[in-house]
Structures are given as C-alpha cells and as structure tokens.
Amino acid sequence: MSTVLDLLTIVFVSVGVFFFVAGTVGLLRFPDTLTRLHALTKADNLGLGLIVIGLLPRVDSPQDALKLILVWALVLVASSNSSQLIARKVRREES
Amino acid sequence: MNTDLIFCMGLALLILGVAVFVVGSREPFPAVVGFVIFGLLVSIAWMCLSAPDVALTEAAIGGGVTGALLLVATARLGDSSKKGQKTKTPMGFHGLVILLCVAVSAGLIAVVLTFPEPAPTLALVALEPLESTGVKNPVTAVLLAYRALDTLLETVVVLLAMAGVWSLAKDSDWSKTPLFGYSPEPGGPLVLLAKVLIPVGVIFGIYMVWTGSDHPGGKFQGAAILAAMGILGLVAGVTSVPAVTNAKLRWLLVLGPAVFLVVGLMGFLSVGYFLAWPPGLSKAVIVLIEVALTPSLALMLGLLVAGPPRQLPTSNS
Numbered sequence: 001m002s003t004v005l006d007l008l009t010i011v012f013v014s015v016g017v018f019f020f021v022a023g024t025v026g027l028l029r030f031p032d033t034l035t036r037l038h039a040l041t042k043a044d045n046l047g048l049g050l051i052v053i054g055l056l057p058r059v060d061s062p063q064d065a066l067k068l069i070l071v072w073a074l075v076l077v078a079s080s081n082s083s084q085l086i087a088r089k090v091r092r093e094e095s
Numbered sequence: 096m097n098t099d100l101i102f103c104m105g106l107a108l109l110i111l112g113v114a115v116f117v118v119g120s121r122e123p124f125p126a127v128v129g130f131v132i133f134g135l136l137v138s139i140a141w142m143c144l145s146a147p148d149v150a151l152t153e154a155a156i157g158g159g160v161t162g163a164l165l166l167v168a169t170a171r172l173g174d175s176s177k178k179g180q181k182t183k184t185p186m187g188f189h190g191l192v193i194l195l196c197v198a199v200s201a202g203l204i205a206v207v208l209t210f211p212e213p214a215p216t217l218a219l220v221a222l223e224p225l226e227s228t229g230v231k232n233p234v235t236a237v238l239l240a241y242r243a244l245d246t247l248l249e250t251v252v253v254l255l256a257m258a259g260v261w262s263l264a265k266d267s268d269w270s271k272t273p274l275f276g277y278s279p280e281p282g283g284p285l286v287l288l289a290k291v292l293i294p295v296g297v298i299f300g301i302y303m304v305w306t307g308s309d310h311p312g313g314k315f316q317g318a319a320i321l322a323a324m325g326i327l328g329l330v331a332g333v334t335s336v337p338a339v340t341n342a343k344l345r346w347l348l349v350l351g352p353a354v355f356l357v358v359g360l361m362g363f364l365s366v367g368y369f370l371a372w373p374p375g376l377s378k379a380v381i382v383l384i385e386v387a388l389t390p391s392l393a394l395m396l397g398l399l400v401a402g403p404p405r406q407l408p409t410s411n412s
Contacts, residue, residue: 077291084284 005057012054019047033090037083044079048072103143110136123169130165134158147311148234151303155319156396163326163400171402229378231309238313239381243370247359250352250388253395257348261339264403272336273401281332289331296324304389308378314385318392325397336397339404344394351391355384 019042026039052072059065113136117129134157141150221233221241228240238246264271300320307313328334337344358380362371372380 074292074295077288081284081288088283 008057009054012050016047016050016054019043019050023047034087037087041079041083044075048075099143103140106136106140106143110140123172124166127162127165127169131158131162134162148232148313151311151313151316155316155323159323160319160396160400163323167400167402227374227377228372228381229375230381232307232311232313234311235308235313235381239384240372240377243355243359247352247355247370250355250392253392253399254348254352257395257399260399260403262403264339264405268403268405270338270340271404271406272338273398273404283331285327285331286333289327289333293324293328293333296320296327300324300393301389304385307385308382314388314392318389319396321389321393322396322400325393326400329397329401336401348391348394348398351384351388354387358384 023039023041023043026042027036030036030039049072052068055068056065059068110133113129113133117126117133120126120129134153138150138154138158141147141153218233221237224241225231225233225236228236230236230240261273300317302317303312303320304314304317305312307317325334329336339345359370362368362373365371365373
C-alpha cells in the first residue's frame with residue numbers, strides 16, 4: 001500500500017514540477033504579456049494542484065489535507081485575479 | 096539533512112540574487128516587486144531556522160504591509176519621477192556608500208565567523224517561567240509578559256507614525272478621507288476577489304490572533320492580515336475609510352494602546368510594578384491586551400498604507 005502511495009506522490013509531484021518548469025520557460029520565452037500570463041497560469045493552476053494532490057497521501061491528519069487544498073484554492077483565486085488585472089491593463093494600454 | 100542543506104543554500108543564493116536585483120533596478124516599481132519577493136523568501140528562510148513567529152511577521156509586515164506601503168509610494172512618485180529631473184549625487188557619494196556597505200558586511204562576516212561554540216542563547220531562560228504566564232507560545236510570553244514594555248512602546252510608535260502620515264495632509268483636506276488617489280473600477284475582477292477573499296482573510300486574521308497565545312501567531316501578524324483585507328476592500332471600492340476627524344475611528348485607534356497602558360498601570364495595585372500581571376490571571380490579561388490591540392493595529396497599518404487624507408485631483412481621471 002505504501003509503495004503505491006509513494007509512487008502516486010512521485011508521479012504527481014514530478015508532473016507538477018514539469019508544469020512549473022514549463023510555465024517558467026514560457027514566462028521567459030514567450031513574446032508578449034498575454035502569452036506569458038497564459039504560461040504562468042499553467043504553473044499556478046496545474047503545477048501547484050498536482051503537487052498538492054501528490055502531497056495529500058503524506059499528510060498526518062485530515063486537517064492538514066484541508067489546509068493544503070485551501071492553499072491551492074487561495075492561490076487559484078489570487079492568481080486568476082492578478083492575471084485578469086494585468087491583462088486588462090495591457091488591453092487598455094494597447095487600445 | 097543533506098537535502099535540507101541543498102535547499103537552504105539554494106534559498107540563500109536566491110535571496111542574494113533578489114537583493115542584488117532590488118538594489119540594481121533603476122525603476123521603482125520592479126524594485127518594490129523584488130522587495131516583496133525578498134520578504135517572502137526571507138520568511139521561508141526563517142522557517143528553515145525553525146522560527147515560525149519571525150517568519151509570519153516577516154511575511155505579513157516585512158513583505159506584505161511594507162510592500163503595499165512602498166507600492167502606494169511608488170504610484171504617487173510616478174508622475175514626478177517621469178519628469179526626468181536628474182538629481183546630482185555629490186562627488187564620491189557612491190564610493191562612500193560602497194565603503195559603508197563593505198564595512199557592514201565585513202563586520203557581519205567577522206561576527207558570524209567568531210561565534211562561540213555553543214552559541215549563546217536565552218531560550219532556556221525564556222522557557223523556564225513559561226508555566227507562570229499561562230501561555231504556551233514562548234514568543235508571546237516574551238512579547239507580552241517579560242518584555243511587555245517593548246511591545247507597548249512599539250504599538251505607540253506605530254500610532255505616532257500614523258499621526259505623522261496624517262500631518263502631511265493639507266489644511267483644506269483635513270476633513271477628507273485617506274485615499275490611494277485612484278478610483279476603483281466598478282465590477283472589475285477586484286470586486287470579486289474582495290467578495291471571495293475578505294471573509295476568508297478576516298476569519299484567518301482573527302484565528303491568527305487567537306492562536307497566538309499557544310502557537311505561532313499573534314496580534315501583529317493577525318492585524319496585518321486584517322489590514323490587508325481592509326486595503327483590498329479599499330482598492331476594490333467595496334469599503335471606504337471614514338474621515339480622520341471621525342471620533343469613532345480615533346477611539347478605535349487608541350483603544351489598544353490605552354487598554355495596554357491602563358492594564359499596565361493596574362500592575363502597580365496588584366503586584367507593585369508597572370506592566371506586572373497578577374499571578375494566575377496573566378493569561379487572561381495577555382489575551383485581553385491582544386484582543387484590544389488587534390483592531391487598533393489593523394486600522395493603524397491599513398491607514399498607514401492609505402496615506403494622508405486628501406481630495407482626489409479632478410483633472411486626471
């Protein structure tokens with residue numbers, strides 16, 4: 001059982017890290033602000049979400065699991081809002 | 096252990112890199128963003144050093160409130176710095192700064208390298224009378240029992256700083272409310288963020304104060320979170336600040352320091368010293384002071400960021 005859980009953690013955290021790396025590469029390489037935002041959201045939403053899923057089997061209590069999920073939810077709320085704000089500013093400056 | 100070391104080394108390099116970026120950046124805005132990231136990284140470093148209370152304070156006050164303060168300052172400086180007025184630095188000024196920085200760094204290196212083994216610590220002295228204070232978090236015991244005078248003065252200093260900010264207002268603006276100097280966009284994403292995040296943040300801020308007597312946390316961190324929620328409400332346009340002449344606002348501001356002072360003076364009657372808590376009641380007294388200080392500190396920190404009362408310039412929209 002524990003091997004299965006360990007494997008789950010390894011797979012999910014690795015894929016999560018891949019999304020973080022991909023998001024960072026996109027942030028550095030993409031040509032303009034909107035595409036960079038697009039790359040960043042992959043790191044926040046998918047990367048962090050996958051890492052949280054990967055860490056869930058390793059927590060000591062249900063409260064800790066809830067805290068991890070709450071952290072992810074708060075990051076989602078914050079990052080989606082800041083992306084919106086940045087994108088709006090870009091559009092306003094372009095028009 | 097080894098992975099810990101690699102993590103900490105990476106963190107230290109990252110902190111150094113961000114610090115160099117902040118000092119080296121020519122524009123104020125990226126520098127402030129870098130400063131906030133610096134604060135968050137330093138708070139992770141404090142976690143690595145098993146100092147969660149310091150980490151929370153660094154994240155809330157160092158990165159959060161100070162970052163917001165600097166951002167607002169940057170926004171206000173924005174116009175004047177674009178006019179291209181080059182300030183001439185006096186001859187040899189940069190050299191002097193570099194020399195002082197090198198001296199400070201050399202002093203710090205010397206101190207770290209000549210540390211006695213084992214390092215001197217007051218941790219045991221702080222833990223010994225912990226039982227008598229009734230609180231379980233030794234940091235809270237230091238802040239509100241052993242060294243309560245420092246904390247009292249600290250809160251008064253924040254109040255004075257806020258009075259200093261208010262004193263920058265023009266006479267004609269005195270009856271106005273503190274303003275960031277921009278009008279919020281109605282129905283924008285910030286309104287949604289404010290509606291979703293403020294309830295969560297307020298509960299979390301109160302929890303942070305409440306848990307502070309037994310676990311890492313406390314009034315300053317909790318108040319900083321509450322202040323952040325207030326600032327978010329202001330930026331989103333869903334809350335407003337009353338005018339600085341408002342009596343209720345002023346009472347709330349002095350409530351915390353006043354309760355602290357009165358309870359401290361009562362120490363003369365019960366034990367015979369200023370800021371001495373009666374035996375057996377110390378936890379109740381500490382919680383009372385924390386609860387009274389929280390709204391005052393939250394308002395002070397929020398109003399520090401909001402700035403002096405002023406009227407929005409009507410010319411630019």
